Amino acid sequence: MRSETVVMQEKVTNRDLPEGNFDKMFELSMKFLASPWKIWENGSYELKRTVLRLAFAAPLSVSRETGLRTAETTLPFKALRFLSTSESQMVPQGRFELPTKTLEGSCSIH
Secondary structure, eight states: OHHHHHHHHHHHHHOOOOSSOHHHHHHHHHHHHHOHHHHHHHSOHHHHHHHHHHHBSSOOOEETTTEEOOOOBOHHHHHHHHHHHSOOOOOOSSOSSOOOOOOTTOOOOO
16 A cells, blocks of 8 residues: 555656646646537547546446436536535625724824
């Protein structure tokens, strides 16, 4: 177990970083997250395999009785699902804090 950890750490340390600048990689990532279906629909076989690896945390599984099973998605898609189902709302315009009342003759700190 310990040796596997050391091997994995060495692989992470010695891996090649992708070429290109951050802005380009960020833009490509956002395009993928915005429309993975478009990439799947128009892409080559290799690109479709890449979409599957980026979208699903594990290989898709099939049951003989029920067919395709629910797949576990990767972290970006879990975060997007959370954001789309949360009941968060925009912050209303105006002030966050309540206005303070000052009494005559008292000192207030701002």
